Amino acid sequence: MGLDQSRSREITTDLYELTMAASYFDEGMFAPAIFSLFVRQYPPNRSYFVCAGLDDLLDYLEFFHFQPDDLEYLERTALFSSKFLAFLERLRFTGSVRAIREGRIFFSTEPLLEITAPLIEAQLVETFVINAMNFPCLIATKASRCLQAAGDRRLVDFSLRRTQGIDAGLKVARASYIGGFVGTSNVLAGKLYGLPIYGTMAHSYVESFPQEIDAFRAFARSFPKNTVLLIDTYDTVAGARKAVTVAHEMRTAGHALLAVRLDSGDLVHLSREVREILDGAGFSQVTIFASGGLDEFEIQEILAAGARIDAFGVGTKLGVSADAPYLDSAYKMVEYAGRPVLKLSSGKISLAGIKQVFRVSDDRGLLQRDLIGLHDEVVSEAEPLFHLVMKDGKRLFPSEPLDLIRQRFLQEFARLPATYKALRRAEKYPVEITPRLQTLQDQVTSEIRKKELGGS
C-alpha cells in the first residue's frame, strides 16, 4: 500500500545479501533456515514497543520477484554468474511467517517475527524485513508516548516536511495513527490509507494579505465549515482578538469558528490568555490547537504547567523520533537445516531455535510478564503472541483495516500498567526465557565454543 511498493524492492537490499546468496547457490545450500527479528535493547526512555509495518512486509514477500531491468543491472556489476542470475529470475518467496500482530505491544529481546524459508530466500529478504519493520515500530511507539502525555486531547501528525524522505512521511502517518493519533496533514497518506487529514493555513498565508484580519476573513469565506485560524504570525494576543472579531462575523453569517492555532512562543501562558479572550467574548466552544516543536516531553510539561490546549499538531520530533531515531533491531538466523545456530560476537548474542512469545496477564487483564519459549512449548494461562500469517509464500489473511489495528493497540495499551508507560525512567517489564529455551542456548553455545574455539 505504501509509495512505490512495487518497484525494484528485490534489489532494495545490501549487496552482501546477494553475494551470500550466490555462494549458497554455488554450494547447493537450499535447506530451510529460520530467522528471527527482534530489538536488542531499548533506546533511552523507552520501555516497550508498538508493532507496526507488517502489512507492507507481507506485501513485499508475497510479490517477491526480480524484475528484468534489475537483473540486467546485476549482470552489469560482473559479480554474478549467469546460472545464479537465471536462478534469481525464477526465485519467489515460498516461506512462512509467524508474527506478532500490528498494534500489539512487545518488548526488547523478544522476537516480533520469525521467517522460515529456504536459506537463500530467508537471507535475501533481510534488509527489507528490517527496514519495513524498524521505522514503523519506532514511530508507533513514539506516537503512543505522545498519547500517554496528551491524555484525551487529540493528536495530529504534522511531520511530512521534515521526515527523512517521502516513504518515511507515509510510514509516520500510518504508524502514528496506529499509536493513537487521530489523523495526519499528509494528503497522500490520507489517500493511500484512508486516514483523516487535517490542515488549514501557514504564516505565509497571513502574510500574503495586506492585513492579518483580511487573511482570517478570506479563509472563513472559503472554508466556513472548517475554519481554524493561525494567530501567531505577528502577535498571538492581538491575533486572538482579531479571531474573535471574525468569530462574531461568522456567527452572524450562521457559521462557527472551529479553532485557533498557536505555533510559537510560551504555549502555557499564551494558551491561557487566548482561552480567556475567547471565553470572555462568548466563544468557549472555539478550541485551541497548538503546534511547533512539540514532542511527548513538551506536551507533558506544558499540560502540567496548566496550558489550556485541546489538540496538538506534532511534527518533526515525532516524524524522526528525534530523541531515539532508530531501534537496535536485528534479523538473525536461529536455525539452519534443522541445526539451531547463534552468534557469540561481543554484545550481540542471539537466541537460537524457533520460538514463541507468551504473555501472562493478571486477573484484571493487566500485563504481568512475557516469556520467550520454544515454538512448541505450552505455557498455561499465557497468550501466545505469534500467529502464522504467511504460508508457502501466500498471506493467510487480507490486510487488516487500520482502525482495527489502532483499536487493538489502544486496548492493549490500556492493559499495560502505568509504571511501564512513564516517559522517563519507566520500570522494566519482565521478559523471561523458559527453561527449555535456556537449555537449548547453553547447549548450542557450548557446542560452538568446542568447535570454533577448541573447547575453551
Place this chain on the structure above:
Amino acid sequence: MGLDQSRSREITTDLYELTMAASYFDEGMFAPAIFSLFVRQYPPNRSYFVCAGLDDLLDYLEFFHFQPDDLEYLERTALFSSKFLAFLERLRFTGSVRAIREGRIFFSTEPLLEITAPLIEAQLVETFVINAMNFPCLIATKASRCLQAAGDRRLVDFSLRRTQGIDAGLKVARASYIGGFVGTSNVLAGKLYGLPIYGTMAHSYVESFPQEIDAFRAFARSFPKNTVLLIDTYDTVAGARKAVTVAHEMRTAGHALLAVRLDSGDLVHLSREVREILDGAGFSQVTIFASGGLDEFEIQEILAAGARIDAFGVGTKLGVSADAPYLDSAYKMVEYAGRPVLKLSSGKISLAGIKQVFRVSDDRGLLQRDLIGLHDEVVSEAEPLFHLVMKDGKRLFPSEPLDLIRQRFLQEFARLPATYKALRRAEKYPVEITPRLQTLQDQVTSEIRKKELGGS
C-alpha cells in the same frame, strides 16, 4: 531519479498547502511570490551544512501536475470546489529557482534556494521542497563529518536496513557519496545513481556452514577476486587465524584475500591484534575493514587510540544522522506582489526580500565569511553562490553528474578552515547581513508593527 519520483508527488504535501491555495484561488490572488529556504540554526555539534537534494527537487518542479486519481481523491474529501479542482488539473509549475549548487557548503540563516512563482505555485510546493532538501543536506553534512574523522581511510554507507524507510536509504546513499563516501551497500542506489556498491557476508553466512572456515573457503570459491571475510562471528582472533589459513590457500590458487571485516568488540585492541596476525603471516596487503555502530565520534576516537583500520562501513548512525536527526529548515515567503514580507513569531523571524549569498575567501582561497544581501547587490571580491537553475518551470541545465558534485564538495571542504570543521565545539563561521538588507528588515518590521500591533 529517486524511487517513485513520478507518482502522486503533488499530493505528497500537507493539507494546508491545498486549503491555502483554494482560498488564494477564491480571492483571485495570482501575483508572484518569493519563498526562501534556509536552516534557522545549527543542531548540536554542527557548524556548516553541505547542500544536496536539488536534483530531485528540480525534477519534481519540472514535471509538476496533478494526476487524475489524486484529483478524484481531493474531490472525495469534499473540501474543494469543482472550479478549484479544475484549476489544479491545469496547474503546472511556471516559476524560477535560484539556488546554491549541490556539493557547496552553506551556513545557518543563509538561504540555500529561493523560488519565484505565482503565489499558489510557490505555496503548493512548500512541503515537498523542504522534504526534498532537508534530509539530503543533513546526511551530506553527517557524511562530511565522518570524512573529517577518517582522514584518507575509505568510508562506505551501510545504513539501508535502518534508514527511516526506503526513500531515505536512497537519499543516504546519494548524499553520503556527495559528502565524501566511496560507495554504498545499497544495490538499488547503485543502479539508480551509478554508485560503487560494496558488500560481502553477514554472520548468518558463517553460521550456516558447519564450521567458520568452511564459510570462508566457500566465499573464496565463489568470489576469488572479491573476498572479504567477516571474522567476528564467534571470536575475532580465532577468526583472523582462520582467515590467514584461507589467505594461504587463495595465494596457492593464484588469488589474493582482499580484506577482513570486524563488526563488534573493542575495535582498537582487535584491529591491532588482527593486523599483527596478518602481518606476521605475510599478509600485510590484506586490509582491515571495520563496522558496527560507528559514527564520526567513534571513528575519531578509535583512530586516536591507535586502531589499525583501513576502511569503515558506517551504518545506522549515518543513515538517520543519529545525533542530530533533522534540520530546523524553513521555507518562508519573503515577498508577495512586490511587497517584502516577514513574520515576527517568537524565535522564528525570517529575512524579507529577494536575496543573494556572497562568499569571501582569503588570498589562499580559504573561506573567510559570507554575506547575505539583496539579489541585486554587488559585493566586490565575493563569489555570489546563487545561480538561476530553473526559469519558466524549465531546468536550465541537465542533472549534474554525481562525481562532479562530489568533487565540488571535496574542493570546497578543503578550503574550509579546520577550526570550522571540528566535530565538537567548532568555531562559528561568520555570516553577516549587508547594510541594504538590514535596512529592508528594519523597515518591513516597523511597518508590520504599525499595521498589526497599533504602532507599538
